[in-house]
Amino acid sequence: MCRRGLINLEKVYNPKLVENRIYEFWENGGFFKANANSGKTPYTILMPPPNITGNLHMGHALDNTLQDIIARYKRMQGFEVLWLPGTDHAAIATEAKITAQMREEGVSKKDIGREAFMKRAYAWKEKYGGNICYQIKKLGSSCDWSRQRFTMDSDYSASVREFFVRLHKKNLIYRGKRIVNWCTKCLTSISDTEVEFEEECGRLWYIKYYFKDETEFITVATTRPETIFGDLALAINPDDSRCKKIIGKTVVVPICNREIKIIADINVEKDFGTGVLKVTPAHDCNDFEIGRRHDLEETFLVIDEKGFLNEKCGKYSGLERFEARKIVVNDLKSLNLIVKEEKIEHRVGSCYRCNSIIEPFVSEQWFVKMGSLAQSATEIVKSGKIKFVPERFSKVHLSWMENIKDWCISRQLWWGHRIPAWHCEECGGITISSDDEPEKCETCGCKKILQDEDSLDTWFSSALWPFSTLGWPDEKSEDLVYFYPTDTLVTGYDIIFFWVSRMIFSSLEVMKKEPFKQVLIHGLVRDSEGRKMSKSLGNGVDPVEIIEKYGADALRFALVSGITPGNDTRFSSEKLEGSRNFVNKLWNAARFIKMNVSYASPLHSSGVSADCLRNSLWSRWIVDRVNDLSKEVCENMEKFDLGLALHKIYSFFWGEFCDWYLEIFKIEINDEKKRENCKMVIHWVFGQILRLLHPFVPFVTEKIWGIFFDGVLAISNYSKFDANLEDKNSKSEAHGVISVISAIRTKCAEMRIRQDQKINVFILPETQNYELFKENLEIIRVLSRVKSVSFSSECQNSEVIVTDFAKIYLKTEEIFDKKEIKEHLETEGLHIEKQIKKNKILFENPEFLSKAPPKVVEKIKTLIFNLEEKQKKINKEIENFKIGG
RNA sequence: GGGAGCGUAGCUCAGCCGGUUAGAGCGCUUGCCUUACAAGCAGGAGGUCACAGGUUCGAGUCCUGUCGUUCCCACCA
Numbered sequence: 001m002c003r004r005g006l007i008n009l010e011k012v013y014n015p016k017l018v019e020n021r022i023y024e025f026w027e028n029g030g031f032f033k034a035n036a037n038s039g040k041t042p043y044t045i046l047m048p049p050p051n052i053t054g055n056l057h058m059g060h061a062l063d064n065t066l067q068d069i070i071a072r073y074k075r076m077q078g079f080e081v082l083w084l085p086g087t088d089h090a091a092i093a094t095e096a097k098i099t100a101q102m103r104e105e106g107v108s109k110k111d112i113g114r115e116a117f118m119k120r121a122y123a124w125k126e127k128y129g130g131n132i133c134y135q136i137k138k139l140g141s142s143c144d145w146s147r148q149r150f151t152m153d154s155d156y157s158a159s160v161r162e163f164f165v166r167l168h169k170k171n172l173i174y175r176g177k178r179i180v181n182w183c184t185k186c187l188t189s190i191s192d193t194e195v196e197f198e199e200e201c202g203r204l205w206y207i208k209y210y211f212k213d214e215t216e217f218i219t220v221a222t223t224r225p226e227t228i229f230g231d232l233a234l235a236i237n238p239d240d241s242r243c244k245k246i247i248g249k250t251v252v253v254p255i256c257n258r259e260i261k262i263i264a265d266i267n268v269e270k271d272f273g274t275g276v277l278k279v280t281p282a283h284d285c286n287d288f289e290i291g292r293r294h295d296l297e298e299t300f301l302v303i304d305e306k307g308f309l310n311e312k313c314g315k316y317s318g319l320e321r322f323e324a325r326k327i328v329v330n331d332l333k334s335l336n337l338i339v340k341e342e343k344i345e346h347r348v349g350s351c352y353r354c355n356s357i358i359e360p361f362v363s364e365q366w367f368v369k370m371g372s373l374a375q376s377a378t379e380i381v382k383s384g385k386i387k388f389v390p391e392r393f394s395k396v397h398l399s400w401m402e403n404i405k406d407w408c409i410s411r412q413l414w415w416g417h418r419i420p421a422w423h424c425e426e427c428g429g430i431t432i433s434s435d436d437e438p439e440k441c442e443t444c445g446c447k448k449i450l451q452d453e454d455s456l457d458t459w460f461s462s463a464l465w466p467f468s469t470l471g472w473p474d475e476k477s478e479d480l481v482y483f484y485p486t487d488t489l490v491t492g493y494d495i496i497f498f499w500v501s502r503m504i505f506s507s508l509e510v511m512k513k514e515p516f517k518q519v520l521i522h523g524l525v526r527d528s529e530g531r532k533m534s535k536s537l538g539n540g541v542d543p544v545e546i547i548e549k550y551g552a553d554a555l556r557f558a559l560v561s562g563i564t565p566g567n568d569t570r571f572s573s574e575k576l577e578g579s580r581n582f583v584n585k586l587w588n589a590a591r592f593i594k595m596n597v598s599y600a601s602p603l604h605s606s607g608v609s610a611d612c613l614r615n616s617l618w619s620r621w622i623v624d625r626v627n628d629l630s631k632e633v634c635e636n637m638e639k640f641d642l643g644l645a646l647h648k649i650y651s652f653f654w655g656e657f658c659d660w661y662l663e664i665f666k667i668e669i670n671d672e673k674k675r676e677n678c679k680m681v682i683h684w685v686f687g688q689i690l691r692l693l694h695p696f697v698p699f700v701t702e703k704i705w706g707i708f709f710d711g712v713l714a715i716s717n718y719s720k721f722d723a724n725l726e727d728k729n730s731k732s733e734a735h736g737v738i739s740v741i742s743a744i745r746t747k748c749a750e751m752r753i754r755q756d757q758k759i760n761v762f763i764l765p766e767t768q769n770y771e772l773f774k775e776n777l778e779i780i781r782v783l784s785r786v787k788s789v790s791f792s793s794e795c796q797n798s799e800v801i802v803t804d805f806a807k808i809y810l811k812t813e814e815i816f817d818k819k820e821i822k823e824h825l826e827t828e829g830l831h832i833e834k835q836i837k838k839n840k841i842l843f844e845n846p847e848f849l850s851k852a853p854p855k856v857v858e859k860i861k862t863l864i865f866n867l868e869e870k871q872k873k874i875n876k877e878i879e880n881f882k883i884g885g
Numbered sequence: 886g887g888g889a890g891c892g893u894a895g896c897u898c899a900g901c902c903g904g905u906u907a908g909a910g911c912g913c914u915u916g917c918c919u920u921a922c923a924a925g926c927a928g929g930a931g932g933u934c935a936c937a938g939g940u941u942c943g944a945g946u947c948c949u950g951u952c953g954u955u956c957c958c959a960c961c962a
Contacts, residue, residue, distance in 0.1 A: 011922070197959095204962085222962060272961040279962095286960040346961075392889065399888075399958070493957085523890095528897085530955090562898050562910080567890075568955090570897060574911055581924040592921030635901090647899070647909070662921080742928095749916070749928040785919075785927080835906065848942040856904050856943090863905055 009594060009707075013587035015551025019699045023137055026702075031715050032075075032142045034082035036482040043079035044486035045071055046465055046516075047136075047143060048499070049151060051090035052128045053097050056135040058525040058533060058559075058571055059492060061543040065556045066522060066642065067490045068141045072695035073637055075142070076718035082483050083142060084469050086149035087129045091416035091458035092186055092194075092353050098124055098415070114414050121415045125150070135544055140552045140698045142714065147479075149469045151461045152417070159468040160461045161420040161434040163510060168432045172369045172509075173409075175421075175430070177299055179281075179288040180408050182361030183351040184307035184321075188412040189365050191457060192405060193497045195349040195358050202346050204273060206339040207332060209234060212250040212259055219339050221273025223346060225332065226324040229256050229313040230280040230302035235290055238264040240275055254337045255328065256314060265290045282362040299362050307359055321359070366410035366419060366454065374401045377505035385514045386504065389640050390566045393521045396496050397504070409457045416455035424449050463502035466515035473510075489516040492524065493566065520640050523568035525559070530570055541571065553697035554580040560696060561650070563643040582650060583700050586693070589658055590704040593686055596669060597679045608684045608725075612677040616668060617775065619681040621734040622661045624727040625652065626688045631721035633692055642696075649692050657689065660738065667779050683708065691719040736769060736805035737776045743801045744784040747810060751799065757812050762792035765806040773806065786810075800825060802873045804866055822881045829874045836867045 026032060034042075045067050050060055067083060075081040098121055099109060109117055129150065136143070149156060167173045180189040205225050208217040220234060231253045236243050249262050267290055268277045281291030282301045291298055304310045307321045316324050332338045349358040378401045380386050381394050388394040410419060422431040422438055429443025441449050464472070470484050471477025485507075491500060500519055507515035527533055533540040546555045557579035563569045613620045629652050636645035665682055668674050687709060694701040694713050705713035744761060753759055761784065765773045773780070773791075781789040798809035799821050810816075839860055842848045849857065 009921090012924070013922095220962090224962080267960075269961050277962055284960080284962070286962070289960080344961095347959095395888075396957070403959080496957095530897095564899080567898095572897075572911090575897075577924075578910060581922090584924050585922065588922035588925085590921085595921070639901090641901085644899070644901085651909075658922090659926085663926095666920095745927060746929090752916085754916080782919095785917095831906090839905070842942075845942055851942050852904075860905065867905095 009587070009591040011588070011591070013551075013584045013700065015553060015583070015699060016548075018703045019138075019140070019547075019552055022699050022702050023140065026142065026712075026714055027137075027145070029712065031712060032081075032083070032144050033146055034080055034144050034483070036080075036478045038080045040078060040080035042483050042487075043071075043074040043081045044483040045081070045083045045488050045490065046469060046486055047083060047085045047141075048489075048491050048495075049086040049088040049149070049462065049465065050132050050136075051093055052087050052125050052132065053090055053093045054128060056132055056543055058541055058543060060135075061139060061555065062522060062525050062559045062569070063490060063492065064136060064139050064141050065559050066520065068139070068143075068556075068698070069560065069642055069695040070488060070490070070520075070637075070640075071142050072698060072714065073718060075714070076691065076694065076716060078717070081142075082144055082147070082479075084147050084149065085133070085136060085141070085143040085145060086151070086465075086469060087125075087132055088462055089125065089150065089152045089416060089458065091411060091413050091455060092188065092190070093458075094121065094124065095413050095415040096186060096353050109414065117414050125152075138544055138547050138552060140556065142698070147469070151458075151465075156461070156464075156468050157417055158434065158436075159464055159473055160417045160456065162473045163464055163506070164420050164456070164460075165432055165434045166510065167368060172373065173366060174369065175364065175366050177362055177364045178367065178408070179285055179298075179360050179362050180365055181349065181351075182305065182359045182363070183354060183356060184305065184359050185354045185356040186351060186413070187305055189361075189363065189408055189410065190351060190358070191408050191459075193459075194352045196352050196355075197347040197349050199345055200348045202344050202348070204342050204344040205329060205332070206274065206341070207254060207278075208337045208339060209251040209254065209278075212252055218246065218251060218262075218276055219274045220276045220278050222278055223344065224280075224283075224325070225328045226309065226316075226321055227280045227283050227302060228253055228278065228328070229309070229316070230282050230300050231258070231260055231278045232281055232291065232296040232300055233260050233279040233294065234262045235265045235268045235277045235279050236262060236275060237268040237270045238266060240268075240270050242275075254332060254335065263290075263294050265293065283360050285360050288360070288362070301362060303359060303361070305361070365408050366421075368407040368409055368460075370404045370406050373505040373509060374404045376508045377401050377501060380504060380508060380514050386516065387518050389518055389520045393493060393496065393519070393566060396493070397501050400497050400501060401505075407457075409460045410452075410454040411457055412453070413455050416458060417461055419452040419454050419456060421452040422449035423452065459498055459502055462499055463506040464510075466503055466507050467511050484511065484515075485513050486516045488518045488520055490520045490522065493521050494524065496521070521566050522563070523566055526568055526570050528570055528572035528574075530568075533571075546576065550576050550580045551583060551699070553583045553700045557582060557646070557697055560642055561646050565640055582654070583697060585654060585658065586697070586700055586704070589653075589662065589686070590707060592662065593682060594707060596665075597683055608681055612680045612684075613727075614677070616674050616678065616681075617730060617733055617737075617772070618661060618664045618668065619678060620727045620730040622657065622685050623681060623725055624730050625656055626685050626719070627722055627725040630688065630692065630719040634718075634720065646696050649689070649696075653689050653693070657685065660734075661685070663783055664779055667782055688719045691716060733772055736772060736803075737780065739803050740773075740806055740808060741780055741783045743803050743808060744780070744786065744810065747799060747801050748784070748786075751810075751816075753810075753812065758787040759810055759812045761786050761789045762795050762798070762809040762811065763789065763806045764791065764793050764809075769805050797821075800877045802828070802870050802877070804870065807873055807877075818881060822878060825874055825878050825881075829871060829878065832867055832871050832874065836864060836871065839864050839867075 047067060048063060050056060071081050071083040102108065164173065181192065181195045182189055202223050204221050204223055206219050206221050207225060209220055210217040234251055243264055246262050247264050250259050251262060252259055267286060279287045279290050279296065281288045281296050281298050283303060288298065302310055302312045303321055309316050309319050309321065309324050311317050316328065319327065350356060351358060378398055381397055420433055424441035424444060424446060425448040426446045427441065427444040429441055431438055431442040431449055440447050466486055467480060467484055470480040472480055503515050524532060527539040531537060531539060543555060554576060558575045561579065608623055613623060629648060632648055633645045665678060668678050690701045690705050690713060698714065702713045740763065763773060777789050792809065795809035795811055797816060797818065798811045799816050801808040842860060
């Protein structure tokens with residue numbers, strides 16, 4: 001890496017020439033490697049492992065950027081920072097991708113078998129997992145690659161098995177036939193969180209069920225007539241007035257002519273449809289519950305795993321479920337069994353991976369008992385040991401935990417952790433073991449045992465991320481002891497249930513300690529029109545493409561500026577351009593400083609001496625300002641108000657440092673007495689700016705740092721408030737001069753005075769400000785772009801401006817229109833009068849005086865005083881015009 | 886049905902504990918190629934802070950309600 005010696009810095013910053021080399025420099029230097037023996041206070045962040053399904057998207061870019069900002073900030077503050085990266089095998093998502101790919105090739109899972117499939121999946125992991133890491137590096141992420149983990153690493157897998165075994169021992173895992181959400185395309189069960197519900201326009205058919213041997217019928221409303229083959233009862237609410245009359249009676253299921261009973265159950269809404277529900281326990285969650293209460297056959301399946309009607313459906317068997325619906329409805333109609341048909345808005349669940357409609361389906365699955373786990377996860381958040389930022393997201397976690405049902409953790413997939421359960425062919429007993437291959441059946445001791453075919457929910461393994469990545473189940477592992485509990489988890493609100501909540505209860509279960517102290521929740525990255533970025537809309541943006549075009553720093557800047565924790569953000573090319581411009585501005589400031597302040601050898605940017613500040617207001621001012629800024633920025637950073645912190649640095653750097661200090665520096669550098677001190681100050685202040693900005697835009701700042709200073713910025717100290725550098729007077733003095741310059745500029749623009757009109761300015765300062773202005777006459781002249789500035793008490797036929805610090809007269813060779821000047825003054829006077837009035841009203845109210853804090857009263861008093869002073873001056877000028885005629 | 890967010894300039898959004906004349910970026914507009922930067926510099930226009938009440942000496946900020954909007958949760962089949 002070219003550390004310095006940039007004699008000719010390019011006019012336009014080119015991130016392409018910088019970023020890759022800087023990252024290599026950091027990585028080779030091992031600056032991001034965490035050390036469990038450093039003796040420093042640890043600060044741990046675990047990267048939410050991206051799925052190996054494909055490429056990183058903008059959401060990842062935001063998530064990673066936020067983490068990197070925090071990691072770099074904490075590292076610069078002297079913490080031993082561990083930011084542990086990794087990837088997730090993403091069982092169902094990856095398997096869906098691979099099978100889709102295979103389908104195109106015309107092969108199926110069955111064709112190639114489990115072993116070959118796993119081989120293929122690992123190859124996929126190598127390819128895409130590697131690509132993801134490449135992308136994370138491109139973003140500038142300062143994570144410790146030596147500790148990189150994958151959720152299917154062999155020791156990680158061992159920890160998953162161990163966890164399973166422990167839960168099983170505590171009776172928190174059970175196996176049983178239950179109704180689950182079944183995806184007929186992925187051919188697996190999925191958990192409740194993995195079902196996405198959407199409001200859809202469907203139909204409600206009113207179907208006649210005749211009483212046995214009677215001509216009377218009862219009408220039942222259903223959205224799923226194709227499931228009548230699975231009807232095992234009709235149910236009615238016990239409070240329904242018809243209930244007594246019909247309860248226990250037998251009705252005949254249409255078409256299949258099976259006889260079923262009418263039962264009473266409180267889960268039937270009296271007011272929905274006809275108030276009578278057909279109960280299909282094997283294909284509806286609600287009906288399953290009712291079935292259990294009334295001893296109905298739970299496993300009476302009529303639809304198979306692929307979504308086709310089975311042999312129980314007579315001539316309809318073999319029909320796809322939605323096809324069957326149409327045919328059944330038609331047949332019912334022709335049998336005159338449909339009373340009416342109406343449109344209905346209802347919620348339909350679909351698979352979060354493949355989007356096909358979920359079939360509630362009874363099958364044998366493994367479950368985690370949630371009761372006690374959920375309770376501990378609730379308590380820890382209520383106790384405040386885990387804090388959500390913003391706080392409101394703790395509610396999301398809590399309300400989910402408080403209403404949770406048991407968690408279905410088995411999946412009929414191959415890609416993932418195979419369930420560590422072995423079935424005995426001899427005795428049918430189940431052996432649960434954390435061994436890779438247990439030798440014999442625990443029950444009968446024979447060796448004929450076969451591993452369960454199912455694998456585990458991907459979230460079952462990612463729930464262990466906080467401790468498995470640090471060495472668990474080895475409880476004495478150095479990393480685990482030192483880095484656990486971790487400090488901050490950064491993630492989007494969309495995976496609170498999926499992951500955050502599950503990490504909390506899993507960690508409490510095995511570690512007996514919270515997995516992290518804070519959870520920083522961020523929102524979604526949307527497109528410029530506020531739409532969610534998605535493949536189907538084609539509005540997704542590839543972070544790497546953006547980096548190629550604008551640079552990683554600009555991307556990071558665009559993602560972070562203007563965000564507030566928990567809120568969504570929009571991403572647009574306009575924002576990106578603004579961000580790139582900022583980076584370029586920074587680069588050019590460096591270029592300017594390099595051109596004017598060249599030291600033979602790079603400096604240690606240790607501090608500024610009081611000596612440096614002695615003879616320049618502007619040095620005192622800028623040092624005080626950057627000192628203030630450091631304080632505010634650190635306060636914001638601690639609260640994770642990263643967008644706000646960045647905004648403050650931005651406006652200081654651009655609006656104060658560049659616009660004022662650098663411009664003034666150009667003038668002061670000509671003063672031999674000030675020159676050296678100025679150089680030292682600019683050097684130091686710029687160093688502080690680089691420190692403050694580094695977590696946000698690490699590449700360009702590191703690059704520039706190398707031009708001016710020794711050492712590595714990434715591991716330098718963050719800028720920090722220093723009470724010794726406070727200088728309150730500098731602020732008002734600088735403001736006094738700046739306000740005069742601004743006033744002249746505004747007036748000139750207003751009056752369309754062109755620069756070539758050579759105007760002369762005379763100022764009359766307040767006596768106490770005389771020295772201040774005397775010192776700064778040249779600065780005022782140059783920055784206001786006027787011909788001359790001098791002191792004078794009065795000046796006929798001149799435009800007059802009154803500021804808090806001075807009266808200013810503008811004079812050109814041309815004579816101003818007196819009337820116009822007077823009018824300007826009068827408008828100004830009117831404006832001031834209005835303000836005075838508004839503030840004086842406060843004092844007419846006795847309650848204001850008695851109740852408002854003295855500080856505020858005092859503040860407003862001086863405000864009024866100042867305004868009145870100004871008003872007097874203006875009136876005097878107006879008076880002059882009258883006398884003058 | 887329950888819960889949450891948002892509503893501030895043409896657009897995207899800041900605005901901490903209530904306290905002078907409500908801010909930024911972009912866009913628009915006027916004038917500038919002023920030796921770091923035209924990806925720039927110096928000006929300017931543009932706001933009933935969704936609406937209605939309330940608390941308060943004082944409300945964009947706190948409370949209640951209304952409207953609009955977005956999202957999350959929930960077994961009306």
